Amino acid sequence: MNQSDIHLVDLPNEILLMILKRLDNINVLYSLMGTFDGQFDILLQDNIFTNTLNMISRSSTDNDDDDIYSIDDQILDRFCIDILPKIHHNVKHLILESMSMKRILLAGNYPNLTSLKLFNFGQNIALNYFTDKSIFQHIFKYQITELILENNDNYDYVGGRILSKEYNNNIYVSILSLFKNLQSLSIVGSFTSSYPPLSIVDLPSITFCSSILTKLCINVRSLDDCLYLLDGRLKQLTIFIVQIRYIYNDLSIIHNTDDLSNLKYFSLTCYNLTNAYDNRMIPLFRRMINLEKLTLYIRITDRHTFVDGTHLHKEILMHMLQLHTFIFYISTIIQINDLVHRLSNNDIQQTFKNIGYYQTSCTVSYCRRSSKAICHVFSLPFAFDRLEVIINRLPIIIFHHITYLTVFDMIQFKQEFFVLIAKACPLLKHFGIFNRMLLLRNFDKYKADYIQSYSIIQFSHLISLDMMVQNQYYIEQFLLDTKTHVPRLIELKLFYSHLKNVTKNFTRDATRHNCAHIKRLICYDTCDYPKKFDHYFPSLNIVSYPSST
Numbered sequence: 001m002n003q004s005d006i007h008l009v010d011l012p013n014e015i016l017l018m019i020l021k022r023l024d025n026i027n028v029l030y031s032l033m034g035t036f037d038g039q040f041d042i043l044l045q046d047n048i049f050t051n052t053l054n055m056i057s058r059s060s061t062d063n064d065d066d067d068i069y070s071i072d073d074q075i076l077d078r079f080c081i082d083i084l085p086k087i088h089h090n091v092k093h094l095i096l097e098s099m100s101m102k103r104i105l106l107a108g109n110y111p112n113l114t115s116l117k118l119f120n121f122g123q124n125i126a127l128n129y130f131t132d133k134s135i136f137q138h139i140f141k142y143q144i145t146e147l148i149l150e151n152n153d154n155y156d157y158v159g160g161r162i163l164s165k166e167y168n169n170n171i172y173v174s175i176l177s178l179f180k181n182l183q184s185l186s187i188v189g190s191f192t193s194s195y196p197p198l199s200i201v202d203l204p205s206i207t208f209c210s211s212i213l214t215k216l217c218i219n220v221r222s223l224d225d226c227l228y229l230l231d232g233r234l235k236q237l238t239i240f241i242v243q244i245r246y247i248y249n250d251l252s253i254i255h256n257t258d259d260l261s262n263l264k265y266f267s268l269t270c271y272n273l274t275n276a277y278d279n280r281m282i283p284l285f286r287r288m289i290n291l292e293k294l295t296l297y298i299r300i301t302d303r304h305t306f307v308d309g310t311h312l313h314k315e316i317l318m319h320m321l322q323l324h325t326f327i328f329y330i331s332t333i334i335q336i337n338d339l340v341h342r343l344s345n346n347d348i349q350q351t352f353k354n355i356g357y358y359q360t361s362c363t364v365s366y367c368r369r370s371s372k373a374i375c376h377v378f379s380l381p382f383a384f385d386r387l388e389v390i391i392n393r394l395p396i397i398i399f400h401h402i403t404y405l406t407v408f409d410m411i412q413f414k415q416e417f418f419v420l421i422a423k424a425c426p427l428l429k430h431f432g433i434f435n436r437m438l439l440l441r442n443f444d445k446y447k448a449d450y451i452q453s454y455s456i457i458q459f460s461h462l463i464s465l466d467m468m469v470q471n472q473y474y475i476e477q478f479l480l481d482t483k484t485h486v487p488r489l490i491e492l493k494l495f496y497s498h499l500k501n502v503t504k505n506f507t508r509d510a511t512r513h514n515c516a517h518i519k520r521l522i523c524y525d526t527c528d529y530p531k532k533f534d535h536y537f538p539s540l541n542i543v544s545y546p547s548s549t
Contacts, residue, residue, distance in 0.1 A: 050087045050090040050091055051090065051092045051093060052091075052092065052093040052095070053091055053093070053094055053095065055070070055071055055076075055079070055094070055095060055096050055097070055100065055104060056068050056069065056070065056096065056097050057069045057070065057072065057097075068097055068119040068120055068150070070096075070097035070099055070100035071097075071100070076100060076103065076104075079104075079107070080103055080104065080106075080107040084104065084107035085107060085108055087108075088107065088108025088109060088110050088111075089108070089109070089110075089111055089112060090112070091110055091112065091113055092112050092113060092114055092115060093113075093114070093115040093116075093117075093146075094110075094115070094117070095117045095119075096117070096118055096119070097118075097119050097120055098118050098119065098120045098122070099120065101118060101129070102129070102135075105139065110139060111143075112143075113139060113143055113144070114143055114144060114145045114146060115145070115146040115147075115148075116144050116146070116147055117147075117148040118148070119150045119152075120150065120152040121149040121150055121151050121152060122151065122152055122153045123167065123171060123195075126170050126171050126174055126175070127170055130171075130174050130175060130178050131174065131178065132178065134178075137178075140178055140179055141178055141180050142180065142181060144182060145182060145183045146182075146183065146184040146185075147175070147179060147182055147184070147185050147186070148184075148186045149187045149188070150188060150189070151187055151189040151195050152189070153189075153195035154194050154195070163196075164196040164197075164221070165199075167196040168196075168198065168199060168200070171195075172187075172198050172208060172218075173207060176208055176210055176213075182210065182212070182213060183212055183214050183215065184213070184214065184215040184216075185213060185216055185217070185218070186215075186216075186217035186218075186241075187217065187218050187219070188217060188219070197218075197220050197221045197225075197243075197245055198220045198221065199221040199225055200225055200228050200229070201221075201224050201225055201228065201253075205228075205233065206233075207233075208229070208233065208234075210233075210234055210236075211235055211236065213234050213236060214236050215237075215238070215239040215240075215241075216234065216237060216240055216241070216242075217239075217242075218241075218242060218243075219242070219243045219244075220242055220243070220245070221244075221245050221246065222244065222246045222247070222248060223244055223246070223247045223248065223276070223281075224248075224250075224253050224255070225244075226242050227253075227255040227256075227284070228255070229242075230256070230260060230263075230284075230287075231256040232256060232258070235262075236262065237262060238263060238265070239263075239264065239265045240265070240266050241265075241266075241295075242267065242268055242269070243268075243269040243270070243271075244269070245270070246270075246274075247270050247272070247274035247277075247280065249275050249276035249279055249280065250276075251279065258287070259288075259289050260288050260291075261289060261290050262290070263288050263290065263291055264290065264292045264293070265291070265292065265293040265294075265295075266288055266291055266293075266294055266295070267294075267295035267296075268295070268297070269295075269297040269298075270297065270299070271297075271299065271386065271388070272299070273300070273301045273333070274298065274299065274301070275300070275301050275302035275303075277298065277300045277303070281298070282315050282316065285315075285316045285319070285320070286316070286319045289319070289320070289322075290322050291320045291322060291323055292322050292324055293323070293324065293325040293326075293327075294323060294325070294326050294327070294328075295327045295328070295383070296326075296327070296328045296329070297328070297329045297330075297384050297386070298329075298330055298331075299330075299331045299333075299388065299389075300331065300332045300333070301332075302333075303333075304335075305332075305334065306332045306334060306348065306364075306373075306375040306377075307330050307332045307375075307377065308348050308351040308352070308375075308377065309348075309350075309352035309353070309354060309355045309377075310354065311351075312328075312330075312355075317355070326379065327383050328378060328379050329376070329377075329378040329382070329384050330376075330378070331374060331375065331376045331377075331388070331389065332374065332375050333372055333373070333374045334372065334373050334374075334375075335372060336368075336371055336372060336373045337371060342366060342373075343364060343375075345362055345364055348362045348364060348375060348377060349361075349362055357379070359380040360377065360378065360379055360380060361378060361382075361395045362375060362376060362377040362378070362395075363376050363390070363393055364376075365393060365410070367391065367410050369410065374389060374391060376390075381400065382397070382399050382400070382402070383401065384401060384402070385401045385402055385403045385404060386402065386403070386404040386405075387402050387404070387405050387406075388404075388405070388406045390405065390406070390407045390408070391407070391408050391410055392407075392408075392409060392410055392411055392413070392417070394417075394421065396420075396424075397424065398423075398424060398426070399424055401427070402425045402427065402428060403427055403428060403429040403461075404428075404430040404431075405421070405425055405428055405431055405432070406431075406433075406434065406466075407421075407433055407434070408435065409434075409471075412435075412471065413433075413474070415457075415477065418457055418477065418484075419457055422458055422459055426460075426461075427461050428459060428461060428462055429461050429462060429463050430463070430464040430466075431462055431464070431465055431466070432466035432467075432468070433466070433467050433469055433474050434466075434468050434469065435469045435471055435474075456481075456482065456484065456485050457484045457485065459484065459485065459486050460485075460487065460488070461488060462486050462489055463488050463489060463491060464489075464490070464491040464492075464493075465478060465486070465489060465491070465492055465493070466494075467492075467493065467494040467498075468493070468494070468524060469494075469495075469498075472498050472501060472502055475494060475498050475499065475502045476502050479502060479503070479515065480510050480511055480514070481510060481512075481513040481514050482510060484514065485514075486514050487517070488517070489514060489517060489518060490518055490519045490520065490539070491518065491519065491520040491521075491522070492515075492518050492520070492521050492522070493522040493523075493524070494524065495523065495524050495525050496523040496524075496525050496526065496527035496545065497525055499523075500527075503515070503536065505530060505532075506530055506532045506533055506535075506536040507532060512536060515536055515537055516537075516538060516539065518537055518539060519539050519540060519541050519542065520541075520542040520543075520544070521537065521540055521542070521543045521544070522543075522545070523543070523544065523545040523546075524546070525546065526545055526546060527545050
């Protein structure tokens with residue numbers, strides 16, 4: 001025992017308890033067991049400390065994204081055999097990795113357990129445990145009031161397919177059927193998960209009903225599914241956080257249009273473009289007469305004018321008299337011609353100042369070639385993790401939460417633009433670069449190798465890079481280790497012919513390092529496999545490309 005150990009042991013129990021309450025990682029706690037010996041076990045039984053047990057471990061390596069695992073087997077053994085049987089009656093909140101759920105729940109009766117959060121949840125867990133025959137039926141049916149599921153089902157790369165109707169029954173319907181006392185339900189997924197969203201359009205009106213659910217966080221397939229959830233089947237709902245895959249401009253289905261007087265917080269996210277904003281979204285917002293907080297992420301197309309502060313105040317905000325918080329990102333794409341008055345960033349910004357919204361930012365871009373313009377407006381600080389279709393300019397602010405970004409060039413991006421991206425989006429994980437520019441005529445004379453005016457650009461968290469570009473300069477910019485450092489890059493999407501050219505048929509040392517950790521190579525054209533291909537991509541396990549037939 002060293003000097004620091006003696007000081008820890010000599011601390012009063014009250015001080016040690018305060019220290020332990022701040023340590024939410026069981027692995028760290030386990031490392032202290034030997035120091036405290038019996039004193040540690042006594043402190044663990046304090047009901048303040050054991051109200052919430054976090055039994056997961058986070059692993060982050062240089063070559064992959066953050067992953068969630070169960071705690072170490074040795075630690076899990078100790079807790080299940082020696083600790084949990086002594087403290088299970090104190091536990092109210094459990095945070096678990098799905099594969100260790102059964103063992104941990106079998107270690108005690110947990111008579112006071114009301115909240116359960118599961119990481120790496122999937123359909124197999126629901127089929128095995130979320131049924132009336134489950135060995136944990138009593139806990140799930142009568143005790144759990146809050147259920148949070150981090151869904152990890154993914155069918156992108158394994159070639160699996162699943163029917164939406166089957167998934168609805170196995171996951172969504174079975175949960176509300178089994179968990180009779182559920183008041184809060186959240187089913188969310190990681191960026192890479194691809195599980196089917198809830199779809200109840202063609203199901204009976206009694207599907208997915210609850211008289212006590214007050215909070216719902218869920219992904220749905222369409223706006224119609226969202227509207228069905230708001231038709232009265234969830235009578236006590238006050239918090240509704242929904243991500244919608246598609247918002248169609250289809251008015252064929254007649255929905256309930258009663259006021260949503262119970263709803264206090266509404267959050268809507270839709271990443272796909274929609275042309276139904278005016279016809280379908282505005283009427284929905286106007287039903288929320290007692291709303292206090294609104295969060296909105298939406299991308300709009302086929303409008304004649306930009307959505308600005310004046311529009312938002314007139315069409316939405318002035319109808320929500322209780323609203324005190326509005327967090328938003330709205331992009332609008334409009335058609336333009338030489339007769340359209342071109343609004344500046346300052347013009348758009350002023351419309352928000354006129355209605356008292358000073359913490360906002362915007363960027364407007366015009367493209368004469370496509371006769372289109374796009375305007376991004378958003379509240380500050382930027383609250384979302386995704387930003388799309390940035391064209392040649394980015395506001396000079398730090399986007400602390402952005403992990404996904406796509407950019408389009410109308411004028412070729414210079415290296416300082418990528419320097420700005422790296423600084424503005426320090427946590428960027430998924431980056432897409434798209435253009436329609438022709439290949440530079442003198443490509444060999446304009447290689448990124450020869451641009452030495454900047455230091456190496458650091459993209460420390462980047463794991464996926466999508467370059468659907470005709471300009472090979474961008475590929476050089478990111479694959480040359482003298483220009484860009486991408487230590488965690490594991491997925492690369494591009495034209496195989498460009499990759500072959502830039503790497504000089506997979507012999508070029510200057511691009512080898514940034515290719516070393518790539519696990520997934522997705523090509524937009526057909527590819528072959530030269531002899532040195534495997535040596536150039538030693539970590540590669542998935543290659544995808546269009547069929548030649």
